[in-house]
Amino acid sequence: MTDVQIGKSQVYVRSLGLGANAIGGHNLFPNLDEEEGKEIVRTALRNGINLIDTAYIYGEGRSEELIGDVLQEEAFDRNQVIIATKAAHRPEEPNKKDNSPEFLTQAVEEALIRLKTNYLDIFYIHFPDETTPKDEAIRALHQLKEAGKIRAIGVSNFTLEQLKEANAEGYVDVVEDEYSLIHRQAESELFPYLAEHSISFVPYFPLASGLLTGKYTQETTFAKDDIRSKKPDFQGDRFKKIVSAVDQLQPIAASYDATIPQLVLAWYMKNPAVAAVIPGAKQASQVADNAQALDIHLSATDYQAIDQLFAEFK
Numbered sequence: 001m002t003d004v005q006i007g008k009s010q011v012y013v014r015s016l017g018l019g020a021n022a023i024g025g026h027n028l029f030p031n032l033d034e035e036e037g038k039e040i041v042r043t044a045l046r047n048g049i050n051l052i053d054t055a056y057i058y059g060e061g062r063s064e065e066l067i068g069d070v071l072q073e074e075a076f077d078r079n080q081v082i083i084a085t086k087a088a089h090r091p092e093e094p095n096k097k098d099n100s101p102e103f104l105t106q107a108v109e110e111a112l113i114r115l116k117t118n119y120l121d122i123f124y125i126h127f128p129d130e131t132t133p134k135d136e137a138i139r140a141l142h143q144l145k146e147a148g149k150i151r152a153i154g155v156s157n158f159t160l161e162q163l164k165e166a167n168a169e170g171y172v173d174v175v176e177d178e179y180s181l182i183h184r185q186a187e188s189e190l191f192p193y194l195a196e197h198s199i200s201f202v203p204y205f206p207l208a209s210g211l212l213t214g215k216y217t218q219e220t221t222f223a224k225d226d227i228r229s230k231k232p233d234f235q236g237d238r239f240k241k242i243v244s245a246v247d248q249l250q251p252i253a254a255s256y257d258a259t260i261p262q263l264v265l266a267w268y269m270k271n272p273a274v275a276a277v278i279p280g281a282k283q284a285s286q287v288a289d290n291a292q293a294l295d296i297h298l299s300a301t302d303y304q305a306i307d308q309l310f311a312e313f314k
């Protein structure tokens, strides 16, 4: 399997990574088991995944710490792993975002300590703040890149206008934004800009938080305190339409002897706009399942057929 270059950097990743927001992300999900979290990371690395996508805000540093612990284990070689992390939330007031050069520089230094490493492969500005000119923020990251502390520069959750400002000097290597078979807004304006400027794209929520795995039926309901009961994708007619489209993936998945999540992940891996897809997991068995998507080579016909099944979500 050929690894994919991230932007114009020297970072190369496998097209399937691991989203690590449920590794120690206690502020995002209830009842997470940290030992299971570490096992998720180990399972990913043992099964051919080399990109781990984390962030300061996942457990306010805890996700980074747990990943750092696993990478210290004898079985793993940190230099064979691509660590992507992000920052923007101020530790003392996490509702506030900060993109100032001072904040970003400090955030990188602190992430290095938690991850127990001396370089980050990809560092993203996690969210835009309201005041820092974006080219100024990226210039600070460019200096960190020249100093060898980070190897590739990313932004996440920026508007196209903010991205253009950020990329004024051509320093942005990668963008991470929401994109999935049912959230396809990025296709119309963002993707052409990225292609024109040799910027890679990493979609988040590729499994629509589990909705694209085929485990829900039209009858599934969610408790009031379940975060999914508040997400529009899990409500009313939209939920029913999505479940119905996902059901139609079953025969295509069967023709590859694959599960639905494997097929969906293979669709992103064949999508020319996607550099790497980073599904999350709550159990090691989910990563072991998802990793097998690396062995599925979707035909152009099936790629198009899946695209068409979800055409109404474009």
Ligand code: NAP
Residues within 6 Å of the ligand: 018, 019, 020, 021, 022, 053, 054, 126, 156, 157, 176, 177, 203, 204, 205, 206, 207, 208, 209, 210, 211, 213, 215, 261, 278, 279, 280, 281, 282, 283, 285, 286, 287, 289, 290
């Ligand atoms: P996701 O990848 O769309 O869904 C992952 C969830 O689907 C898992 O936690 C698990 O949840 C379920 N799942 C995964 N594999 C499965 C399988 N084989 N069978 C059945 N269920 C399975 O959503 P996400 O993890 O929230 O997002 C992916 C990654 O994107 C994150 O981990 C994070 O790294 C990144 N992200 C970035 C941003 C940003 O602002 N840059 C925002 C959000 C996420 P259940 O078991 O609970 O169903």
